[in-house]
Amino acid sequence: MYATKLASLLKQVKPEKEIYIFYTDIRAYGKGFEEYYKKAQTMGIKYIRGKVAELEENPENKKVILRAEDTLSRQVIESEFDLVVLSTGLQLSNSSEKIINFLKLTKSSDGFLQEAHPKYKPVDTNIEGVFIAGTAQGPKDIPDTVAQASAAAARSMVSLAQKEFQVDPMLAYVHPDKCDGCGDCLNVCPKDAIVMNKETGKAEVLEALCIGCGACLPSCSKEALDFHGYTNDQMYAAIQGVLDQKKENETRIIIFADDTCTYRVADAVGIRKMKYSEDTRIIRVPSSSRISPNLMLYAFKEGADAIILGDCVKKSSRFPWSKEMTEKSLEIVNEKLKSAGIDGRRVVFSEFSAGALNYFLNIVNGMAENLKQYERIKETQRKEL
Amino acid sequence: MKIPYFPGCSLKTSAKNFEISAISSAKVLGIDFVEIPRWNCCGVVSSLSSDDLMHHLAPVRNFVRVLEMNKTKMVENEKRMLTLCSMCYNTLKRSNQRVKNNPEELESINNFMYREEEYDGSVEVIHYLQLLDEIGFSQMTEKVKNSLENLNVAAYYGCMLIRPKEVGIDDAEEPEIFEKFLSALTAKPVAWNAKKRCCGSYLTVNNKDVVVDLAYGILNDARKNGADLIVTACPLCAFNLDNRQKNVLEKHPDFKTIPVLYFTQLMAIAFGLDEKSFGFELNYIKPNDVLKEKVFK
Amino acid sequence: MPKKIVINDASEEFLRKIIELSGEVITLCDQCGTCSGGCPFVEEMDITPSQLMRKVQLGQQDVLESKTMWLCATCNTCTVRCPRGLDLSKVAEGLRQVVLRQAIDNLDLNNYPKEEIKELPQIAIIAAIRKLTS
Ligand code: SF4
Numbered sequence: 001m002y003a004t005k006l007a008s009l010l011k012q013v014k015p016e017k018e019i020y021i022f023y024t025d026i027r028a029y030g031k032g033f034e035e036y037y038k039k040a041q042t043m044g045i046k047y048i049r050g051k052v053a054e055l056e057e058n059p060e061n062k063k064v065i066l067r068a069e070d071t072l073s074r075q076v077i078e079s080e081f082d083l084v085v086l087s088t089g090l091q092l093s094n095s096s097e098k099i100i101n102f103l104k105l106t107k108s109s110d111g112f113l114q115e116a117h118p119k120y121k122p123v124d125t126n127i128e129g130v131f132i133a134g135t136a137q138g139p140k141d142i143p144d145t146v147a148q149a150s151a152a153a154a155r156s157m158v159s160l161a162q163k164e165f166q167v168d169p170m171l172a173y174v175h176p177d178k179c180d181g182c183g184d185c186l187n188v189c190p191k192d193a194i195v196m197n198k199e200t201g202k203a204e205v206l207e208a209l210c211i212g213c214g215a216c217l218p219s220c221s222k223e224a225l226d227f228h229g230y231t232n233d234q235m236y237a238a239i240q241g242v243l244d245q246k247k248e249n250e251t252r253i254i255i256f257a258d259d260t261c262t263y264r265v266a267d268a269v270g271i272r273k274m275k276y277s278e279d280t281r282i283i284r285v286p287s288s289s290r291i292s293p294n295l296m297l298y299a300f301k302e303g304a305d306a307i308i309l310g311d312c313v314k315k316s317s318r319f320p321w322s323k324e325m326t327e328k329s330l331e332i333v334n335e336k337l338k339s340a341g342i343d344g345r346r347v348v349f350s351e352f353s354a355g356a357l358n359y360f361l362n363i364v365n366g367m368a369e370n371l372k373q374y375e376r377i378k379e380t381q382r383k384e385l
Numbered sequence: 386m387k388i389p390y391f392p393g394c395s396l397k398t399s400a401k402n403f404e405i406s407a408i409s410s411a412k413v414l415g416i417d418f419v420e421i422p423r424w425n426c427c428g429v430v431s432s433l434s435s436d437d438l439m440h441h442l443a444p445v446r447n448f449v450r451v452l453e454m455n456k457t458k459m460v461e462n463e464k465r466m467l468t469l470c471s472m473c474y475n476t477l478k479r480s481n482q483r484v485k486n487n488p489e490e491l492e493s494i495n496n497f498m499y500r501e502e503e504y505d506g507s508v509e510v511i512h513y514l515q516l517l518d519e520i521g522f523s524q525m526t527e528k529v530k531n532s533l534e535n536l537n538v539a540a541y542y543g544c545m546l547i548r549p550k551e552v553g554i555d556d557a558e559e560p561e562i563f564e565k566f567l568s569a570l571t572a573k574p575v576a577w578n579a580k581k582r583c584c585g586s587y588l589t590v591n592n593k594d595v596v597v598d599l600a601y602g603i604l605n606d607a608r609k610n611g612a613d614l615i616v617t618a619c620p621l622c623a624f625n626l627d628n629r630q631k632n633v634l635e636k637h638p639d640f641k642t643i644p645v646l647y648f649t650q651l652m653a654i655a656f657g658l659d660e661k662s663f664g665f666e667l668n669y670i671k672p673n674d675v676l677k678e679k680v681f682k
Numbered sequence: 683m684p685k686k687i688v689i690n691d692a693s694e695e696f697l698r699k700i701i702e703l704s705g706e707v708i709t710l711c712d713q714c715g716t717c718s719g720g721c722p723f724v725e726e727m728d729i730t731p732s733q734l735m736r737k738v739q740l741g742q743q744d745v746l747e748s749k750t751m752w753l754c755a756t757c758n759t760c761t762v763r764c765p766r767g768l769d770l771s772k773v774a775e776g777l778r779q780v781v782l783r784q785a786i787d788n789l790d791l792n793n794y795p796k797e798e799i800k801e802l803p804q805i806a807i808i809a810a811i812r813k814l815t816s
Pocket residue numbers: 174178179180181182183184185186202203219220221222223224225
């Protein structure tokens with residue numbers, strides 16, 4: 001459309017100019033656009049349906065030779081023009097990078113800012129209180145930008161009008177009595193939500209910044225870092241719970257299923273009554289990175305035979321760092337298992353998407369199959385952990 | 386440096402001048418081409434259909450030869466296969482990529498040629514220009530005895546060196562490796578339009594007129610942009626651009642001919658080698674005059 | 683060429699076959715024409731490369747009567763430019779294969795004067811035979 005606009009403006013002041021617009025598809029989708037397009041045609045601007053294939057300079061007169069197919073007449077055009085204007089696509093401006101990094105916003109695969117939800121939260125970002133509008137979110141024209149900006153302004157008013165800011169309760173927190181101020185957790189959080197309180201000498205989670213991934217928990221060796229809704233005590237209890245009734249010759253596979261993807265795919269599998277190994281027990285977690293090496297080792301000690309850590313596919317995850325952080329914990333666990341003589345392949349990390357039901361079955365059943373081949377873990381080995 | 390070298394049919398026949406100039410000028414740089422024993426046809430023109438495995442056999446057999454050369458210590462731990470002809474380069478490289486990316490296909494090929502050593506996908510096909518670039522084009526500059534600074538050269542890439550993208554030795558739309566090569570040889574690369582335009586390839590057999598028209602366009606573009614001669618890396622391009630000038634002249638009597646050289650011939654000239662290693666007898670349009678005027682004054 | 687396009691099982695089958703032979707998702711072509719605009723042989727062709735794609739998309743077997751696929755020399759100019767990432771040279775190869783596999787050749791060297799053939803380099807003859815005969 002902007003090519004049409006520039007061409008019309010030029011034609012208005014210099015009607016003698018011959019203007020051609022090469023296009024692949026005209027998408028005059030907005031109000032009044034079709035009329036605008038028609039007006040340009042009335043003025044004598046020619047539209048050629050074909051993407052320009054080649055531009056070359058005529059060495060003699062320095063004009064531009066253009067080659068393209070007129071796909072409507074199926075003939076190739078080769079002509080000289082005085083000026084060729086490229087209608088390039090829009091990209092996010094370079095300076096936006098700074099803001100993105102500072103505010104820790106996420107980008108979608110097209111390079112523009114990602115909204116919190118494409119349909120229900122089109123002007124929100126995944127950071128509470130930060131809103132987007134206009135071409136930061138994707139190419140758009142002025143009326144759409146104004147509409148979106150108004151929406152963003154209105155959304156921010158909602159936040160500002162509240163006396164208190166409500167945050168999602170599923171967040172990390174610190175037990176001040178257990179924290180010794182060692183500072184191990186400080187640089188772990190990708191959102192920089194953990195700070196040291198100079199007065200108390202203890203770590204603190206800034207609730208307005210924490211987005212509730214749980215990735216920081218493994219960093220605290222004193223288990224002073226904890227998580228609302230999925231506390232350490234609850235996790236230990238859950239592990240014990242699923243292993244409680246394990247009989248002598250049974251096996252147990254524990255799946256730590258992240259809330260957004262793995263838990264949903266497991267749910268869908270259940271609803272469809274698809275069969276998978278009966279030895280499986282699922283424990284819901286905010287993200288796989290919340291599970292510390294201690295918890296995994298505890299599970300083995302208490303009788304687990306395998307652990308699957310499930311998380312979203314990195315590219316579409318709310319917590320894209322989760323995979324790497326989980327893998328770090330896995331390394332520690334593997335070390336320990338090795339020294340106790342337990343096969344390291346008993347713990348795996350896997351990415352699930354909520355729709356890939358068969359993939360889920362394959363991973364779970366594959367593990368169950370594998371377990372039959374590994375030597376059974378001896379009680380003495382479990383004690384060593 | 387000793388490196389397994391795949392000549393291909395042209396370099397032993399119509400493009401002997403390509404081979405002789407390449408081998409002798411490489412010696413100056415301390416590169417020793419070790420001809421692959423019992424090499425066979427590269428399989429010329431990559432087979433494109435998804436179900437045609439048979440035609441990838443010829444390339445794979447050549448890769449097996451390179452593995453053997455390493456075993457028998459003809460070369461020291463050198464699994465790169467050097468090519469000069471861009472058509473061979475393209476065909477071999479595409480086959481190599483295909484079998485590397487499709488283990489099952491490689492397995493069927495291996496099973497089929499059960500009397501041969503297994504191919505494990507470890508050979509890498511490279512073009513001589515890439516090797517020169519890797520060693521550093523500047524090494525060549527040190528060896529230049531006859532300055533080419535007055536020579537305006539149009540580097541003709543054609544198709545096979547740069548397309549498709551996964552195979553190309555440089556960017557498909559804005560390649561510059563050839564120009565860098567020329568500058569290092571002290572020649573002046575000219576900017577021109579037709580450097581990556583197809584010469585008509587094998588259509589020269591059954592559509593001679595088409596090829597003659599294409600050649601006319603390409604050669605004229607080089608001339609108009611001030612080139613004294615054209616360099617290429619492909620024996621088929623060389624035929625279409627050089628020998629076909631005869632036919633161009635028949636059609637356009639006012640056409641001004643332009644010599645077409647292999648890039649290695651230019652190396653031999655610049656390095657001051659003796660005339661035998663130029664191999665000009667196989668060039669249709671002789672470069673002697675322009676060289677006399679601009680190089681050997 | 684027939685004026686009417688008929689879409690039926692045979693046309694679907696034809697499209698499927700070419701997709702399989704070429705390995706290209708032909709339905710992705712959005713007829714932008716970039717391929718035709720840059721094809722060095724387009725002037726000699728009876729239908730443009732993009733038109734060839736269109737005909738295959740619609741399963742129109744009369745595409746096999748066109749010269750276009752025989753003139754495509756796999757120069758890959760279009761391959762590196764197609765905004766949809768399609769390799770048209772593979773589609774042309776698929777079409778050639780359909781004909782060649784019926785043992786119908788597109789080249790008979792006896793049709794050309796002996797002196798001309800003699801002039802040609804080996805590489806040209808072998809390449810032409812590989813591409814144009816069964
Ligand atoms: S790692 Fe644990 S103990 Fe150390 S400062 Fe952080 S919360 Fe406190």
